[in-house]
Amino acid sequence: MVRIGIIGNGYWGPNLERNFLNLSGSELTAICDINEDRLNRAQNKMEVYRTKNATELLDKERIDAVVIATPTKTHYAIAKMALENGIHVFVEKPLATMSSECEELIKIAEVNNLILFVGHVFLYHSAVNAIKNLIENGELGNIIHINASRLN
DSSP: OEEEEEEOOSSSHHHHHHHHHTSTTEEEEEEEOSOHHHHHTOSOOSOOEEESOHHHHOOTTTOSEEEEOSOHHHHHHHHHHHHHTTOEEEEESOSOSSHHHHHHHHHHHHHTTOOEEEEOGGGGOHHHHHHHHHHHTTTTOSOOOOOOOOOO
């Protein structure tokens, strides 16, 4: 069982919370947000550790992996702290604001044999994969431009 902590329970956090609650093999054990109302509105009805302090959540005794759904400017610092604490990281896109920060996080993860995953959800979406297959198989001819809209 992988113990999961979520940092950031704003716009995207509740969706991640719901998904991890329904994912076999994982247990949501901690939630962090600087906003008290967001902590209180957490959908999780189980007892989990709740904190406003990300450093408190990143305790190896409490979690095995962390999901970071905070403002972009905070991704690098939180991800680095988690990796340096021996915690696997799932961070919503983008990974960081500079490529040098991304490279550093990748190296830290590799050195510590940890998973660092960026939440590019559409890379795994069945509709995107279907279009990719149609293009690769040549069924749509010579593609010059594609425009798509996400409508729900």
